[in-house]
Amino acid sequence: MSDFSSTPVLIIGYGNTLRGDDGVGVRxxxxxxxxxxxxxRSLICHQLTPELASDLAKAKGVIFVDAFPSDESMIQIQSLYPVEMRQNLGHTEDxxxxxxxxxxxxxxxxPAWWVLIPGSHFEFGEQLSPVTKNCVQEAINLIQELIGSIV
Structure with a gap:
């Protein structure tokens, strides 16, 4: 991987790889x-923590990748904007x-985006459900398109 100071786009994949589809962002x-x-530059983390803010500040664009509970097979992409700060800054899911x-x-x-991959299996286990597994390559293609709009 290249030096972070020269990396314009940051991908943050997060989730628990031991909870089925929850690990798709990491994968x-x-x-x-x-x-x-x-x-x-790809960052992989179990959950989002305040320490990641310094990495965000150095990036030209950020793409967060995570799973969301759904029976559908549609990947969601959302533009993200800052929200009002809370008093308690611990681990965050947002x-x-x-x-x-x-x-x-x-x-x-x-500029930031949230790529949300549909998931239906969040129980213990490392396997992705068929729906989530089928969305992985499509999500990678969509992320590549997003990156093209950033750089």
């Missing part, structure tokens, strides 16, 4: 990291809070 970020896309923290602490908030 997608790992795949992108293995493919070594130029100008892209990237908008991290965008806010980046704005408050570092004076900048990069």
């Amino acid at each position: 997608i970020a790992e795949t992108i990291a293995q493919q070594q896309w130029p100008g892209v 990237p908008r809070t991290l965008l806010s923290l980046s704005q408050v602490l570092y004076g900048c908030c990069p």
Whole structure:
């Protein structure tokens, strides 16, 4: 991977790989990291933490990748914007809070998107459900398109 200071786009894949479909964000970020896309850095984490705000502040754009409970097979892409800060900053499940923290602490908030992969199996286990597994390559293609609009 390249030096972060020269990386314009940050991919943050998060979730629990031991809870079925919840680990799809991690798997997608790992795949992108293995493919070594130029100008892209992949971060893999179990959950979003305030420490990630400094990484956001250095990025030209950020793409968060996670699972969401759904019986549908449609990937959702949402533009993200900062939200009002909460008093308690511990572990968070919402990237908008991290965008806010980046704005408050570092004076900048990069353009950001949330790529949400549908999932139906969140019980213990490392296997993805068929619906989620079928969405992985499509999500990677959509992320590649998003990156093209950033750089």
